[in-house]
Amino acid sequence: MPTPDRYLTVAEVADAAQRLVSRFPGAGRLRRIGMSRVGRPLLMLSVGHGPRHVLVVARPHPDEPVGGSTAIALAERLLRGPTGPRASGAATDLSQVTWDIVLCLDPDGAALSEGIEAATARRDHTPADYYRAAYRPVAAEQPEWAPIESRQLPESQALFDVIDDVRPFLQCSLHSVEAGGTWAQLTRPLPRFGPAFQDSAALLGIPLQHGTFDALYWENPDPGVYVLPPRDTARLAAGSENIGASTWCAPGRYGGVTAIVEVPMWATGPADDPAPHPAAGAALRELSALVRDGGRQVTAVLDKARPFLPPARDSAPRRVLEWMADGLYDLVADSWEPLARQADGAPGGLTTAQVCALDVVARRQPLRAAGLLLRLLAAADDPAAPGLHRDLDDLFTAWSADFERALRLRRVPVRRQVAHQTRTVLAAAGSALAAVR
Structure with a gap:
């Protein structure tokens, strides 16, 4: 077939x-x-x-x-x-x-x-x-x-x-x-x-x-x-x-x-580029900030929605959101700091492809969380849910467009x-x- x-x-x-x-x-x-x-x-x-x-x-x-x-x-x-x-x-x-x-x-x-x-x-x-x-x-x-x-x-x-x-x-x-x-x-x-x-x-x-x-x-x-x-x-x-x-x-x-x-x-495009990245340390710090900032914005919406979302014990998506909010964004971002210091000390040590791979991770973390939270908000029976959904959807749409543009994606x-x-x-x-x- x-x-x-x-x-x-x-x-x-x-x-x-x-x-x-x-x-x-x-x-x-x-x-x-x-x-x-x-x-x-x-x-x-x-x-x-x-x-x-x-x-x-x-x-x-x-x-x-x-x-x-x-x-x-x-x-x-x-x-x-x-x-x-x-x-x-x-x-x-x-x-x-x-x-x-x-x-x-x-x-x-x-x-x-x-x-x-x-x-x-x-x-x-x-x-x-x-x-x-x-x-x-x-x-x-x-x-x-x-x-x-x-x-x-x-x-x-x-x-x-x-x-x-x-x-x-x-x-x-x-x-x-x-x-x-x-x-x-x-x-x-x-x-x-x-x-x-x-x-x-x-x-x-x-x-x-x-x-x-x-x-x-x-x-x-x-x-x-x-x-x-x-x-x-x-x-x-x-x-x-x-x-x-x-x-x-x-x-x-x-x-x-x-x-x-x-x-x-x-x-x-950059996934198969083994050339040294010209400014890897600065790029990694920007990506760390991207992870943290996106995580904070999703978590801020989650904080407002918690009272009317299904409890984590009954909702696998809610468990994921709580897991990510409980330090996962910082864990990912912190793990790149040694790489950034290494790049500062030895310019050219990280390749363009390696930085690209971390760029994908930085952008997908808040997108994964926002996608799940949008689903929970859409199903929620609370007067506050539609407004929170609209605010988060605006962020999600902008992040998705940036993901495509920054990484020059092709299907x-x-x-x-x-x-x-x-x-x-x-x-x-x-x-x-x-x-x-």
């Missing part, structure tokens, strides 16, 4: 998986591997019958919708064949390798992000359309990340159980970023992976992300490829020294490796996002299989 130029909903992904099982009887199996916190099924599509396993995890974050579409495109590619002696040929030999594809790791979060698929289906959709519909949980409610926060969600446990059961030589986690370029994070090096990843991005016109907030201190053996550093390496505050507790690192118990594959919804078609993620997973599988043979 051709990949539509829009993201598939969770229900559409499940229906497509069931159709594939019917079209390829015996080669594909669909089963439930667990239940979410509120009772939604966690479904896994398995393709092939080989003794070695690749585990693919789609939609680990509910505001990153591309993974479900990639899951179906990948499964169909595997079921159609062909196999052969190419780089990924051995990995696509379904008599040798079984592919286990978790269709959505966070269906509860995805339900709170319902509307992303429709909001981004138009060719002229904007970041404002996206942020009005997106929902991203607090860290302790993100299944891949929750174990780091010492919280074991049923979704996390289901994934750990699958890992312990199939012992994958490779796990691929399918992520996307609102703006920037594409990059891959690895829990250990994969030989010959980098060139295949770069070739795919170049073929599809997607810039590589030279420097990223998520892996600013990770080792960088190839352009756009980052490898988890030793545990004592300094990391941004947004990272965690306890990353070994995450589901990303669990395949390592069995000699496996994890690849986190990020693709952008919108590309930015990456969904088909290209899916094609690149699929190619990257196959390249990682070929590389990882060659390494264990």
Whole structure:
């Protein structure tokens, strides 16, 4: 089936998986591997019958919708064949390798992000359309990340159980970023992976992300490829020294490796510019101020709305807003001060691409919060809600326009996002299989 130029909903992904099982009887199996916190099924599509396993995890974050579409495109590619002696040929030999594809790791979060698929289906959709519909949980409610926060969600446990059961030589986690370029994070090096990843991005016109907030201190053996550093390496505050507790690192118990594959919804021009930034220290201080100022303005509206909003215990969006208001903006901004001092002492130490990556983070933090609060205000039954909604909507609209203008965004078609993620997973599988043979 051709990949539509829009993201598939969770229900559409499940229906497509069931159709594939019917079209390829015996080669594909669909089963439930667990239940979410509120009772939604966690479904896994398995393709092939080989003794070695690749585990693919789609939609680990509910505001990153591309993974479900990639899951179906990948499964169909595997079921159609062909196999052969190419780089990924051995990995696509379904008599040798079984592919286990978790269709959505966070269906509860995805339900709170319902509307992303429709909001981004138009060719002229904007970041404002996206942020009005997106929902991203607090860290302790993100299944891949929750174990780091010492919280074991049923979704996390289901994934750990699958890992312990199939012992994958490779796990691929399918992520996307609102703006920037594409990059891959690895829990250990994969030989010959980098060139295949770069070739795919170049073929599809997607810039590589030279420097990223998520892996600013990770080792960088190839352009756009980052490898988890030793545990004592300094990391941004947004990272965690306890990353070994995450589901990303669990395949390592069995000699496996994890690849986190990020693709952008919108590309930015500076994402692949490795040239030294001419004034990185000043730029980072401006971005820190941007985060703090936007956070203060959203929190000021939240302060006025708190009396009539649903309590945090009953509202996941409210929990996110309180989490962000309780120091997250400052945590992000403070984490950049050492980088700014470093840039002052060694001009040219940070690249234009690295500053661009932090620029994306600075602008998206208040947009994420404002989008959630606008939804709560729209649903609130209080005389003060409409006025607060109008005031916040004015801020949100201005921030969204500035996001597009400052970062020179251009839309990456969904088909290209899916094609690149699929190619990257196959390249990682070929590389990882060659390494264990």
